[in-house]
Amino acid sequence: MNTLIYSAIMYKVRAMRAAPLRAWTGDGEQRELLPPDHPLQALVSRPNFHQGFSEFFGQCIVYRNLSGNSFTMLDRPGAGDVLPTALFNLRPDRVRIMPERKGARSGIKGFLYVPESKSVQDGIPILPKDMMHVKSTNPGDSLEGMGFGLSAMAPLARSGDVDNAITQFLKLFFDRGAMLPGVLQFDQPMTEAHISRIKERWKEIYGGFENWTDVGVLDQGATYQRVSLGFDEMAFEGQDERNESRILGPFGVPPILIGSRIGLNRATYANAKEARQQFWQDTMVPETLDFEAEFRFYLRYENAYVAFDFSKVPALQEVAEGRKEEARQAFVAGGITRNEYRLETGRGLTEDGDVYLLPFSTVAVPVGAEVAPPAREEQPPDAEEDERDEGEKTEAKAWRQLGTETRVRYAKQVDGTAESWEAAFAGEAAKQLEIDRREVLRILQEEKADSLVRKATIGWQNILLGWQDYLTMAAERWREAFIPHVKAVIQDQEQNLGAVLGMSFDVENLWATDSFTNYTIQFSKPIMRTTNDWLTSLLQTATHEGWTTGRMENALGAMFDKWANDDSLTEEQQEWFVERQPLYRREAIARTETIKAANYGSEELYKAWSVPAREWLAILDDRVRPDHAAMDGIVQSVGTPFKVAGYEMMYPGDGSLGAPASQIINCRCTTAPVILIDGQIAR
Helix, strand or coil: CCHHHHHHHHHHHHHHHHCCEEEEECCHHHCEECCCCCHHHHHHHCCECCECHHHHHHHHHHHHHHHCEEEEEEECCCCCCCCCCEEEEECHHHEEEEEEEECCEEEEEEEEECCCCCCHHHCEEECHHHEEEEECCCCCCCCCCCCCCCCCHHHHHHHHHHHHHHHHHHHHHHHCCCCCCEEEEECCCCCHHHHHHHHHHHHHHHCCHHHCCCCCCCCCCEEEEECCCCHHHHCHHHHHHHHHHHHHHHHCCCHHHHCCHHHHCCCCHHHHHHHHHHHHHHHHHHHHHHHHHHHHHHCCECCEEEEECCCCCHHHHHHHHHHHHHHHHHHHCCCCEHHHHHHHCCCCCCCCCCCECCCCCCCEEECCCCCCCCCCCCCCCHHHHHHCCHHHHHHHHHHHCCCHHHHHHHHHHHHHHHHHHHHHHHHHHHHHHHHHHHHHHHHHHHHHHHHHHHCCCCCHHHHHHHHHHHHHHHHHHHHHHHHHHHHHHHHHHHHHHHHHHCCCCCCHHHHCCHHHHHHHHHHCHHHHHHHHHHHHHHHHHHHHHCCCHHHHHHHHHHHHHHHHCCCCCCHHHHHHHHHHCCCCHHHHHHHHHHHHHHHHHHHHHHHHCCCCEEEEECCCCCCCCHHHHHHCCCEEECCCCEEECCEEECCCCCCCCCCCHHHCCCCCCEEEEEEEECCEEEC
16 A cells, blocks of 8 residues: 555565576685576576566565565475475465474474465464575564564554555545635525535535636625645645655665655765665665575585575676775785785686785985896897997896886786776777677668669779778777776876875876877777778678678678677688687777876876886786887886887887887886986886
């Protein structure tokens, strides 16, 4: 009878559909989902012939919230603790608990289920091992925790009655004429017949909500006096809000989530987001874990167990993303180890991951000191060393005196920042590639339709020109889509460098500069160039081999599928792409652009902080380019480009000065600041 109570309980039912009960093996972070045909997985997916898990567990939630109790009977094929073949929910009002006294202690013998229209004598006895009883805490339980739970309806009953009474009053108000009670007075005697006639006539003219706004006209000697309160005087608004908060409180559902009056009056997008997170953290997860503990106990099967899967709950994912960001900041600040950070962000452990990334202390050595560089796994060739001018060699050697461990630590710190944003960059790239796919196919289909109208062969050159025109315009869309991600990486890099140099900089000032505008304008050009190159290559193949437009459509779809989702191709398509197309393009964009943004941000921050020089740092492993390994340790003044294999680059990943893609894609190098203190190089 109460919409608030119904809405609160059904909101819980609908919410839990995002977190199904599943069967697992293993434990903790290493658990593995069991296949659908596993006996335990099959049982929780379909608890009985009539119900899937969503409907079954929704019934559990309704029963517990209404009565404080959820009774589930386990139908076993035989004696013992074998896995049940089915699970059935029983109506709580039809279940009786059979107590048992053992000295001063109380217990239960079992349960008695009394079906509809049956007497207690016809009840069905159920052993405790075959009945799962999940209940809300009842401080008045005579069986000290083994009896019936306390219904959420108990504390809200009076508020619910008031709310129902207000609803009933409003219904009667409109049913009986929507006319406030009053008294008609006449200054002359009236007979019963006259009084009855006047009452009927008044109701006939002014009764009903349709006539509520009509103006009353009284004859000479008559007056009307209202004798009841109006809506404003009865203060229904305050009563509604009071009842709503008292009704929804026991259910743990924030009013904003079900659109109640008190919730809507305070509703904003941010409030709703916080309310969903609070609802899951404070209400649904604890209540669900009550059921999970019982399911685990009663559904034991070899090395398998059951647990709710919260990985698809949007509100908890928002919380998880917040924790990941906190972990990233703690990792950058040296508060947690690399492996702790990887665990928090869902990555696997690494052998060398139990280390902290710590801010550097300032260490100084004389500029002219002739010191040998520390031993490394890989040294730049002597020929490369000889090409440096004398001043550059001296500064580089002095910088290396700080030690390989410190330098590697900083490089990994920047790499960790870039790595933390790769998923966001990859997701945005997949989204933009999907838009490109649709537009490229649209241009092809329009040319196909036009050629049919003209009764001419397909104009492949027209298609190519259409594609090129589209990509020119699409560059701006890519730019705008990635600007927020680029800004986020630069903000993180400002924190990294701020910890190193003990400085701070309001990076918001950077967004309005010509430098940032030029960087973002250049951002999408190589991406568009690559797309254009491979579309041209595909069209040349189609022309040479005489493809139909249908085959071209399939090839285009496969090409973009490969770029956006590397596991989506058939074996034949995969072979074609290995020979012709760029593999793992989405990942390449993410890897390249995150570290590039971090390095661009560093370069601009060096200028803002008047850092005189910076050093090229390469990650010296088996994946590093030989050209970049040779650059490791090279110190160059800020504002002066590095020379890499004959190409000028202002920072690793920079292609604005003509460096080719072979020197940019998947680069993991970075730069570190070099400062002068009283004629000394220091960091």
